[in-house]
Amino acid sequence: MKLRSAGKKSKWFVYQKVIIVFILLLLPLISMNVWFNYKGMSITKDAILNSSMAGASFYSRQLDREMYFIRNLQLQFLNDKDLQKLSFRGGMLENYEEVELIEQVRDRQSTLTAFSDYIVNAGVYVEAVGKTISTMSGVTNTPNPEMELVASLISTTPKPSYYQYGERIFLIESENNDGVWSYIELSRAKLLEALNQIADLYQESEVLLGSKELGTVLTTAEQPQEASTILAQISEQSIGKQGASEIKKIHGINYFIIHNDVSSLHLSLIMYVNQNEITRPLNQFTTWSYLLFIIAIVIMVLYSFSVNLMIHRPLSRLVKAFRMLEADNLNIMIQSRTKDEFHYVFNSFNNMALKLKNSIRENYEQKIALQHSQLKQLQSQINPHFLYNSFFNIYMMCKVGDADSAAELSQRLGRYYQYITRSGADEVPFSKEYQHALDYCEIQCIRFSNRISFEYGEVKDVPASLTVPRLIIQPIVENVFEHAFEDGTMEGVIYMSTEYRDGKLRVTVEDNGQLMTEEMIEQLRDKLATPSKYIEKTGLINVNIRLQLKYGEGSGLFVSRSSYGGLRVDLIINANEEE
Structure with a gap:
């Protein structure tokens, strides 16, 4: 069998090669990790923004559906047969019949109020009987403050989708050539509560309800001018688009603005969030990514030092010990302070050196023992005293006529010397x-x-x-x-x-x-x-x-x-x- 000749001696130690291979294998992983982190942050940012838009859209649709529901209830109430009978025959009804119809209308108003938490007062003005009927003030003859307030609002032209008086918001519909006015006052507190539910999606977010023409109707912001500034920044392209979003910089702060229409009121529900709040977790993630990259560099340095300490140095000691062993120094012993694999290798080397030393000594002693054994065998072969005594015993047996014993002794003596003298x-x-x-x-x-x-x-x-x-x-x-x-x-x-x-x-x-x-x-x-x-x-x-x-x-x-x-x-x- 032919053995290949050794190549050129390498200038690198084994541990240096291990470190280089480790770094070469680790660099692609680090690069891929950086790329995945970048893509992950981009996808996460889009997911967070989409989640914000979905949340705002959900609450705005809920509010819009509630307002449509209230309007439908109001229209159904105007078409109520008792209210229509009261309106057409109010002057011809007897007192008992009129009171009965009014009570039935009040019952319908109470039912209307119970259908929605957003209604604080439901009322109706019937011109034929000269009375206003409401859940808040009861049955009142006209003129009265409530009728005069509704009359001042209903005269507004063009007819708006809702009416506002100070902080009060009304939905007003008329029937029978303004012979019947139905008015519903919405709860400002409940509307603000609905807006606060949307604003609670983020700590640094606010929500407003309004339009560019009418300004801010409701807002969760403590400073109303802040909501007006946001409303003024809404671009024309986003108006009328459900779930439109944009980023605007106001007073040095980037705001993420989500625009949704509340078509039942012809208003816009706008949620604006400090972009830093949305991206703060991502910024922390980026910081951690850089920190982990630095930690990876530190780990590579520590790994290099550890490999040098745990592998290169013990290997160098082992190589040095083998070189001393090649120089016939059998007294070499490697001391191990650890209990790792090198401890086993060092002990095995020490045992090998000890066994080699003992083998040499035992081989020498075996030769000496063999010489002693051969000498002992030779002495047994030529021991005249033992042989003479045996012959003398045979002689005495023959003299006394004990031929059988003499024969047996002779046979055993011959077999004995045959055994020890044969080669x-x-x-x-x-x-x-x-x-x-x-x-x-x-x-x-x-x-x-x-x-x-x-x-x-x-x-x-x-x-x-x-x-x-x-x-x-x-x-x-x-x-x-x-x-x-x-x-x-x-x-x-x-x-x-x-x-x-x-x-x-x-x-x-x-x-x-x-x-x-x-x-x-x-x-x-x-x-x-x-x-x-x-x-x-x-x-x-x-x-x-x-x-x-x-x-x-x-x-x-x-x-x-x-x-x-x-x-x-x-x-x-x-x-x-x-x-």
């Missing part, structure tokens, strides 16, 4: 290693004149494919024969058993010797737990190191007090760890 793989099936330890026990028990015996359990559940290093059980048993029964114990027993569960093999060797004290067990346990090359490599320590190097943590030899009184040695192999 080949360093690993053997566990069953063979276990049988070799049993052969050694049998030979030693014969040598010690049956003063020592051994008991063992059969190998169960151990996979036939499981292989172990050679000569890992014999040193444990050999240690028992050499140290456990030095005091001449006559009934020494060695117990051997095996157990295999969940990929873990346990071989237990126990004895009933009385020489091993708690202090000696603790010292042996410390030696096994300190795999250092400076500790003397005895048989047990050598086996422990070999197992740990091959099968990893959790494997090896573990010593404790036996339930039989002597020493217990557990040989543990984690077969899963090896896999």
Whole structure:
């Protein structure tokens, strides 16, 4: 496989590239946001203005419909049959009949007044009976002030759509050649209340009812001249158009003016609002947009600083550490003050450097342990004392005529030396290693004149494919024969058993010797737990190191007090760890 050669060295650090890419990606988003804000403000402004126009138009139509309704009621009242009968036959009616007709007319007037809150007084003048009938003053003979006021108003030419006397507003209609006058006085307070409902759409808005010819009839403004100024500014093009709007600058203030016709009165309902009030939320939105833009710039600066602090600096430390590692400096350690991902990376680097250092040391110790193991095996092969004693035991058995025992000892001795002297793989099936330890026990028990015996359990559940290093059980048993029964114990027993569960093999060797004290067990346990090359490599320590190097943590030899009184040695192999 071919590897491409590295390109030219970049002048930019990684974090600088990240910042540039971040800015390049962010700028289009900011530009689009500014454009969307501009379009959004324009659309929002139009929506606000349209909402204002719709609100003003709604209230003006409501008022216009109410005035039309009152006029229709007035016309219907003029055509009332009782009123017509009173008008045509007033002079020929008897008193009882006249009073009855007048009461019926008054009832109709009361009904007329109840139909609308805008009516404060409904009256009628009947020339034939010489009386005025109204809901306010009752039945009054003429002439009277109310009849004289109506007479002065009805003489106005040309006939207006409404009549105004001071602050009072009247609707007057006549019938039967002015033989009947119907007059309705409108409530100025109710009309102002209706205008105030429109003005309440905005805090800085006012509403007026009037026309250029008649001036201001009603206004919600505290200063009437302000309404007159607004009315004078209405352009001719907007007059007669329902819902027309325009912007006029008056006394340095821009007003948004909405014009609606109240055709029932031939007047205009005009709403004018300080434009700043309408656009104030948009101006605040614009201010916030600029503020957010500045915040975005600050965020980019802070982001650049944060990337430099959180990514570039740790990466620089990591690169520097790798360069020192390349220079064979295995003592480098990176300190981490944070608990982020770099903390994990730094710890992993430290663990890697430590494991590399330990691997080098363990590889060296493994070689030393292998040399010790080979030396130990060579010593076992050529141990003349063990061989001479065995031959002497065979000789004595032959002398006493115990041919069967001599044959068995010879067979086991031959199989023992065949196992330790053969060449080949360093690993053997566990069953063979276990049988070799049993052969050694049998030979030693014969040598010690049956003063020592051994008991063992059969190998169960151990996979036939499981292989172990050679000569890992014999040193444990050999240690028992050499140290456990030095005091001449006559009934020494060695117990051997095996157990295999969940990929873990346990071989237990126990004895009933009385020489091993708690202090000696603790010292042996410390030696096994300190795999250092400076500790003397005895048989047990050598086996422990070999197992740990091959099968990893959790494997090896573990010593404790036996339930039989002597020493217990557990040989543990984690077969899963090896896999």
